[in-house]
Amino acid sequence: MTDPVDAVFDLDALLTDEERGWRDRAREFARTRLAPVVEADFDAGYFRGELVPELGAAGFLGMHLSGYGCAGAGPVAYGLACHELEYVDSGWRTLVSVQGSLAMTAIAKYGSEAQREAWLPRMATGEAIGCFALTEPAGGSDPAAMTTRARFDGGEWVLDGAKRWIGLASEASVAVVWARTDAAGEEALGDADGAAAGGRVRGFVVPTDAAGFAATPIAGKRSMRTSIQCDVALDGVRLPADAVLPGARGLSAPFTCLGEARYGITWGAMGAARACLDAAVARSRSREVFGRPIGAMQLTQAKLADMLVEYEKGMLLALHLGRAKERGALTPEQVSVGKLNAVREAIGIASQARTILGGDGVTDEFPVMRHLANLESVRTYEGTDEIHQLVLGRALTGSPAF
Template sequence: MSQTPASLSDFYEMDEVLSDEETMIRDTVATFVAKEWDPIVGDHFEAGTFPMELIPTIADMGLLGMHLDGYGCAGASAMAYGVACRELEAGDSGLRSFVSVQGSLCMFPIWRYGSTEQKEHWLPRMAAGEVIGCFGLTEPDHGSDPASMTTRAVRRGDSWILNGAKRWITNAGLADLAIVWANTDDGFRGFLVPTDSPGFEARKIQNKLSLRASVTGEFYMDDVEVPESMRLPDALSIGAPLSCLSEARFGIAFGAVGVARCCYEQALSYQLERPQFGKPLAGFQISQIKFADMLTDITNANLQAMRLGQLKEQHRLRPHHISMAKRHNCRVAIDTARTARAMMGANGVSTEYAPMRHAANMESVMTYEGTEEIHGLILGQQITNIPAFR
C-alpha cells in the first residue's frame, strides 16, 4: 500500500511500536489539536494569551500529570506521555509547555518529593485542572547556573520566610501554586507556595516575540511565610529540581519532533498544490532535495525520542541521554521550521500557516530547560569525564 504524503513523516513507521492505549492517546490528542487548538492558535499567538477555556478539556483527557501513578493521575506509560507531547507541540510549543509545566515541573516534584498529605491534597486537584502550578527555579541573574540562586528561605519556628525573585516562569500570573526552589542554611530546598500568600507578587512578561500563546512571567517574594508542612520533605539538594527538568526535557525531545513534522507536512502540502512555471513547486529538484533532508532529520529525531521512551520504561534513562535528544531534536525543529517557511514564500510569514510561529517558539524552547550549549557540555562531560562548565 502506498503511503500518503503526511504518513511519510513517520518514514520508518516507528509508531508501530506503540501499544493500543498509546495509539489511542496519540489519536485523541491529535484530534483535539486539530479541532480545538489549531483554529484559534493564530489569534492567541497575536494576542499573547493562552486559551484558559481549554484547560477543562485538557484535564478531562487525562493529560495533566498523565505519567504519574495514583492521586487522580492517569498512570500512562512514558511512551504515551512522549507521544502526547509530540502531538501537543505539533499544535504549538505553548500548548505542550502548559501540560509539561503542570505535570513534569509542578506535579512531579510533589509526587516524587512530597509528603503523603501534600500528595493527597494537591495532586488530584492539579490533575483535574482545578489548581494550576508554576515552577520557580530560574532567577533574573541565574539561568544556566541554578546552584548560584539567591532566593533564600530562613527557618523561623514552624515556618519558613522566603525572599527572592524568579523570572521566565511559565504560567506565572495564572498559577494558584508555585513550586519554589530556595537556598537555605542546610542547602537547597523546595516549597509549595500558594500565589495568594501575603508578600507574593506575580507579573506577566510583555513584548515577547516567542511562545506568545503561553503566559510567561516573573514573581517576587517579600517575606513570604509558609509553614514547615509546605516544604517538600524529600527534596534535599539541587538534584531535586534538576530531576524535574529531566522529566520535562523528555517531553521536549518528543515535542520538537511534532514541530518539525508539522512544518514539513505543511510545506509539502503547500508545494504540491502551488504551481509555478507550469508544474507544482514540489516537482522541482531543489524542493525535493529539501524535502529529503527534512524527512531524514525528522526520522533521526523521532528515532532518538522513541528510544528515550523505551529507556525510560526500562528505568535505564539517564540525564545525558535526554540532553542529546533535547539538543538534537530542538535543532532539527528550528531548522525544519525555517526551511519550511522559506519554501512557502511570503505566505509562510502569516499566522495562517505554522512554520514561522513554530520557528519563533523554538527560539525559546532551545533556550529553556538547558540551552543547546549547556546540553553540549553535559554530553562533553559524559564523553571525556571532564567538566567544562567553568
C-alpha cells in the same frame, strides 16, 4: 489520501495499541480545540486558560504519574501527547510540561502524603494550575548560584527572593519554589549535614495567594505568545513548617524534574517540526510555477527529503529514549542528547520549510513562522544548547567545563 510522511515512515508499527490510542486522543484534542484558535491567540498574546480543565478531563495533565487521579500512562504515550500538542503550538506542550513534568512531578516525587493529597488530584483535573519557580533573573543556567533564601523563624519558613521566566505563575494556585535554606532550618529538619553547610537548596509548596507572593507576566514577547511566563517576587512569604518538600535535598531534586520536562521536549519539538514539514509538503503539491507544481522540482524534492530524514531520526531517537525510560535506564546525558537534537533539528526543518513556502511562509496562512519563533524559546529553556553540549562533553571526556 494516505499521509505522505507516514507512508514513508511507519512509526505506528513501533507503537502499542495503547500508545496509538493516547496519540490519537491528543491529536483530536489539539486539532479540534486548539488549532482553530491558535493563530488568533498568538496574535493577541492570549492564554486560553478555559481549556485547561478540558486537558485535565482528557487525562493529559500529569498523565505519566500514577494515583491521585493521574492516568499512569507510559513514557512513550506521554511523549506522543507532547508531540501532538506541540504540532499545534509549543505553548500548549509547555503547559503540560510545567503542570505535569515540573510542578506535579516535584510534589509526587518529593512531597509529603498530605501535600500530594492536597494538590495532585486538583492539578490532574486542571482545577488547580501549578508552576515551578527555579530560574532567577541573574542565575539562568547556574541554579547553584541561587539567591532566593528560606530562613526558619519562629517555627515558620520565610521566603525572600526573585524568580524569572516562570511559566503559568500568574495563573497558578500553587508554586513549587526552590530556595536556599539557613542552618536553623536544616537543624529543624534534622539534617546535620545541611546545617553544617549553612543550608541547602530545598523545594517549598507555596499557595500563590500567600502574602508577599507576586507574579507579573513578562510583556513584549515575540515568542510563546499563547502561554504566560512571569517574573515572581517573594517578599517575606511566610509558610508553615510543613510547606517544605520533605524528600527534596539539594539540586538533584529540581534537576530530576527538569529531566522529565526535557524528555517531553524531545517529542514535542518534533511535533513542531512535523507541522512545518506537513505545510511544506502540501504547498509543494499545490503551488505551481513554470507550469508545474514546485514539488516536481529537483531542488524542492531534495529539501523535502532532507527534512524528512531529520524528522525520522528525531522521532526514532525520541522513541529510543522512551523505551529506555520504560526500563528505568534513561540517563541525564541521554536526555541531553534528545533535547539538544530535537530542538536544533526542528529549527532547521522549520527554516527549510519557510523557503519552500516562499514569501507566503512569513504570513499566518502557514504555522511555520510561529513555530520558528516558539522554538527559539524552547531552545533556551530547560537547558540551553550550550549547557547540553557541556553535559555531553563532560560525559565524553570526564572533565567538567561548566
